[in-house]
Amino acid sequence: MLLAKNADEIDESMRLWVDPCNNFVFGDTQGNIGYLNRGQVPIRTIANAWLPVPGWTGEHEWEGSIPFEDLTRISNPDSGFFVTANNRIAGEDYPYFIALDFAPEYRARRIHDRLTDMTGATVEDMAAVHSEIVSIPAQVYSEIIARTPPRNVLSAAAKDRMAGWDGSMHEDSVAATIYSAFRQRLHRQIINHLLGPLADQALVAGGRGAPGHVRQISSLLVTHAQNGDTSLLPPGSAWNTLIAGAFADGVADLSDTLGDDMDTWTWGRVHQTHPTHPLSAAFPEMSEQLDPPSVSMGGDGDTPQAGSYPASDPYTMTGMSVARYVWDTADWDNSRWIVPLGSSGHAGSPHYADQTSTWADVALIPATYSWDTLESEAQTVQTLTSDVDKPVRSSYKGSHQEYGVTIEQNVMVDMRDGVKLATDIYYPAIAGVRASGQFPVILERTPYDKSVPVKPTKANFFARRG
Template sequence: PYYMALDYAPEFRAKRIVHRIEELDKATVEDMLSIHSERTSIPASVYVPHVLNLSNLNPLQAQAQRILRNWTYKMDPDSAAAAVYSAFRWKLHLKVIGSLLGVLADQALVSGGRGAPTHINHLAIRLIEGLENEDCSLLPDGETWDTTIAQAFAEGVEYLRETIGKDPEEWGWGKLHYTNPTHTLSEIFSNHKDLLNPPSVPMGGDGDTPQAGSFAMSNPFIMTGMSVARYVFDPSDWDNSRWIVPLGSSGHPGSSHYSDQTDLWSKVQAIKMAYTPKAVQEISVGKQKLIPLVK
């Protein structure tokens, strides 16, 4: 009954975090790190049972459906099921949300930033609610959830065949879902882009899981939203805390620490965070001195 805001996120990520915390007794650093890698998708648990009810499938679609049958809804980077689900849902959004937006669809579906994508995300939440309540009011005229899901699934499977190959066992989520960091100057100094651009890495998760990995409708499934830092703090022993960033501790492309954390970050691992003077001194490999400019 009270107005709060128009800019909000759905509950899916928070619910999974709360669920994981409630399972713990005496949480360890490792326990909390594992929550950073939580990849269970609540929306997938709503959509996939309906995909499993589809019939009259061609052989490739039937094989993709079988892959979903024993899936636990975890958006792991090596999961073919996660790729099938994501391609299906992307095609579903294009069809239904595109219809809802009408003449604005072409512009909205390729927009970046927080404007149109925010409205699209809000509509995506409504679609999940509509499916759960068997409400077809958001669907294109004459469509039912059965016909809409069947078409989106067929188009998603065809997209995967064209993009990755005709063997569904090879359809890993990480082959579609990866980072693509681009240095601001790499376009100007194209001869040095291999030095300037940090490495691309496959990732799990998506926009609905605690391990964040959202992407734009206009450029699926290249990641545009992710954790820029992960922390686990141990108040009983601060030197036992952990941290990790997507690239490294240096912003200099020539530094060995420019992107030396990327591989660990992609695997949702972490490094020790030194707090006490002794711990800092023990792991230090260099010093930087800031000298004031004297006029």
């Protein structure tokens, strides 16, 4: 990849990429842009998409991988841009199964709408896209709330705060807080109905399983509420009744936790980061030095400025941008970037969390490229040298090829549970005959196709070196 000279070459450099399968975007200095869903994606039965399937019957064996030429890709689209925010890229007519779980379109839609009429984009224009905080679900629910009679005086006051709100999840917004509390209550009501005794577990679970299901249900509810579809609601329920109740309950929650002064119910007061160093639990007396600072931010899980939070701990952010970039391929030194903490992982370093406040403000800093600029702007310089009087491993000459290779393929090796695993054994060889004597062994097991080019390449490399 680092040797690629243009967009076509960097696309081709991904041919042997195995994992992770992810969105890969690139551009070159000639103005070409590309998108590739890279990786070895197995071809498998659709039954395996929905539930675990028996792996011992042979009915659901993987049938190779999607050919590299058929992977989802976009090159120089007529629109002049493409958008990826973990949303679905391949259309319904794509001949291969990739996944069932994609992020809703909300974040991608807001980015798309901002780029559609943009011409002559600058670094500043693209940096502003990172700070987009208008929530499409908030707009949908706000319209319904506006025509729903309030249940009590407190609800009426909260409804007045949302009048004319555009769905912007700004950290100074009171409406954003009221909307978020309402949606928490609405989700809990409907998910309790849909999942029954599993609801409590689903709403507090971590990882990717249950939260993924809850996210998909939550997205469906937005569409259903907008269209008046009651198929997911408890029998006999109507959207206006449920929304009125959830709104009243959410506002009551805020009153209990934040007090009676609605002016103080700003989104940034509750929507914050709380990063915790892994060692803080073991050394609580050092937590103040180890834990990076907490910051308030706008956005939520449905906005390009990502700031999602779990149902089990509203509204503490756990899903945010790990980095923001804007690359200027016409002038690399004009590029920008930012990370949530700093460039050092050492808690005692001045650069441990010195980017946090800038990141929280959704601002960017220069991403310097040219060597002259790096040298002139460097704050410190570290030079690594060796002690010439005490050379390190001076006798080590490096590995070199001494043997040929013979391969014994598909040797079925018994496991403790009786399962047999197909195994390829690579032996050092001389003149095509397995070399005598004992050699070190490297064992590698993979759930993927053991014949993909990278596997034999590695095995041959080590076998030739004994």
